Amino acid sequence: MENIIEVEGLNKKFPPDIHALSELTLQVKKGITFGLLGPNGSGKTTLIRILVGILKPDSGKVAIIDDSLSWSEKAAKIGYMTQTHALYQDLTLAENLDFFAAIYGLSAREKRKRIEELISLVKLEGKEKSPVATLSGGMRQRVSLAASLIHEPQLLFLDEPTVGIDPSLRREFWAYFGSLNRQGVSIVLSTHVMDEAARCDELALLRNGKLLAQGKIEELLAQTRSKNLEEAFLSLEENG
Amino acid sequence: MSIRRIFAVAKRIIRQFIHDRRTVALIVIVPLLVLSILGALLKTTPSYEVGFVNQDEGVTTPLSTQKISSAIEESLKDTENLKWHKINLEKAKSDLEDGTLDAYVLLGKSFSKDISERKSPLVIVKLEGSDPNASQQVLGLVNQNLLSSFSDQKLVDLKVDYLYGGEKFTSLDYFAPVFIAFFAFFFVIMLTSVSFLRERSQGTFERLFASPVNNAEIVGGYFLGFSIFALIQSLIVLLYTIYVLDVHFLGSLWFVFLIELILVVGAVNLGIFLSAFARNELQVVQFLPVIIVPQALISGFIFPIKSMPVILQWLSYAMPLTYANNALRDIMIKGKDLASVSFDIYILIAFAFLMILLAAFSIRKGI
Structure with a gap:
């Protein structure tokens, strides 16, 4: 399929009466960076958790990667960077990466190669033997990204990936996301920061679990006759 | 030092406890649970099951055969913490092995004969033995219950034997x-x-x-x-x-x-x-x-x-x-x-x- 994700009429409620997602329908094309933009509580993380298979929707259809694959085969092609660092604090950086590499079935040689590449990518050379608990928040965020990339996934979910990292590294992350897209990797990332969302190829604007709009940034700006994303979001919110 | 600030800290702690209802419940339930169990356990006096195996063949006089052990057997009375079971040796052995009995007392074949001849009769107390505390208590109770029925207690030579462990077991x-x-x-x-x-x-x-x-x-x-x-x-x-x-x-x-x-x-x-x-x-x-x-x-x-x-x-x-x-x-x-x-x-x-x-x-x- 041309789309790597197709979601139709997705609903998810949490007790007592929170509508996290309401009749959500969207598509994500292969090989692009797709942004989920919305304030806290808009349903971004719930949608990602449904797409990675952690949560089950109450109703609706989800088609992801290739429907002929089993769930574990799909999971092997998915990378997921959670909003929390999701690392073992008492293990070292290298031990954390080694563990996640083993979970995805990498051989000893592949593990060594990937750990070396990723430590270099996230610029943490020399910190391999440092326990994660001793690293700063920004460093942990980088280790978390490395852990989600360890098995070279085809589809990468990043939940607020650049929170807590400095602007220069953020720029490098975005450059790296671009290079991943060129290699055919699709990225779905959530953000509530407008200038980050502006870097995505396509966006879905979410509010209270509902999709306000989906499309390329220029399409969204044209549709709302806005100068920037913030105005577009506010306009869609008022009319939605 | 500000009393107001101390109260503020204390009030915050109380509020946190009230929000954590499970902790409040456990603070009350755990001591009551433990005390109830301990109370029930400590109020109960242990009760022991002891077999009585009488192999005494009696002593034969020209007029009759007399079993001195019969009088002892009849005088055995169950108490709150000792229950007697009059059984044969085979049953006593198997009951001791499977834990039904804590001990058995064996009066030998020549019990009456030995007493009539003013010799020490053979009396064996065989203890299960795995719990040294229980062994001591059983032995004490057997001594107390059994020896009181002997007219001349000094004559009795009580031989203590163990199925498991032994005297050195602690x-x-x-x-x-x-x-x-x-x-x-x-x-x-x-x-x-x-x-x-x-x-x-x-x-x-x-x-x-x-x-x-x-x-x-x-x-x-x-x-x-x-x-x-x-x-x-x-x-x-x-x-x-x-x-x-x-x-x-x-x-x-x-x-x-x-x-x-x-x-x-x-x-x-x-x-x-x-x-x-x-x-x-x-x-x-x-x-x-x-x-x-x-x-x-x-x-x-x-x-x-x-x-x-x-x-x-x-x-x-x-x-x-x-x-x-x-x-x-x-x-x-x-x-x-x-x-x-x-x-x-x-x-x-x-x-x-x-x-x-x-x-x-x-x-x-x-x-």
Whole structure:
């Protein structure tokens, strides 16, 4: 399929009466960076958790990667960077990466190669033997990204990936996301920061679990006759 | 120093407690639970079952055959803590072996003859012997009940024999096997539940559940990881008790490890199950007194099960440590093989399966 994700009429409620997602329908094309933009509580993380298979929707259809694959085969092609660092604090950086590499079935040689590449990518050379608990928040965020990339996934979910990292590294992350897209990797990332969302190829604007709009940034700006994303979001919110 | 600030801190703590209703409930429930169990246990006086085997052939006079032992047999009366069972030697031996009897008293064939000839008659007290405290109490009660029926007590030569253990057996010999089970059970539950809770709270489970790993692989990995440490711990405790504390050990080390492994499977999965009901490490630790203290009190660890009130006996039979303690004592003190403790092993396996089911249903709770 041309789309790597197709979601139709997705609903998810949490007790007592929170509508996290309401009749959500969207598509994500292969090989692009797709942004989920919305304030806290808009349903971004719930949608990602449904797409990675952690949560089950109450109703609706989800088609992801290739429907002929089993769930574990799909999971092997998915990378997921959670909003929390999701690392073992008492293990070292290298031990954390080694563990996640083993979970995805990498051989000893592949593990060594990937750990070396990723430590270099996230610029943490020399910190391999440092326990994660001793690293700063920004460093942990980088280790978390490395852990989600360890098995070279085809589809990468990043939940607020650049929170807590400095602007220069953020720029490098975005450059790296671009290079991943060129290699055919699709990225779905959530953000509530407008200038980050502006870097995505396509966006879905979410509010209270509902999709306000989906499309390329220029399409969204044209549709709302806005100068920037913030105005577009506010306009869609008022009319939605 | 500001009283107002002290009150502010105190008020905040009280409010936090009120919000954490489970902690408030446990603060009240745990002491009451422990006191109720202890009260019931300490109020109960242990009762012992003793067989009376009379092989006396009597003494034959020209007029009749007279059995002096008959008078003694008739004078035996059950008391609150000693019950007599008049049986033959074969039954006495088998009852002592399967734990129905705590001891038996044997009057020899020439009992009447020896007394009539002013010789010391043969009286053997055979004790089960695995619990030195119980042995002493039984011996004291038998002496008190039996010897009072002899007109000349100095004449009686009481020979004490033991099925297991012996005079050199101390309470430590009796407690060592259960310590091995208790330490493994306690630490594995505590470590698994805290580790699992950390996986939930630190988000690593979220990452794991988005990967190809499945529930069985996670539980299997936890079991393997923790059982290695539990077995190392058991080996250290065992070697320390045998070589440093000089505890008697008759059984096979492999049998001890097997029982331990089965117990650890149950403990790992119980830890996983418990972690699903806690939001933080404090709440996990609060579960431990509820799970561990009753088991320590009524699993035969300190107090013999058959001396407990009936309701506590039923409760003890619902607890896995009861079967682990029983099996380990049988192996370590009595030198029994696996076939002899097969019932305990089956129950421990059933407990492990039940815990695996509960863990499987709760593993993704709260993710």
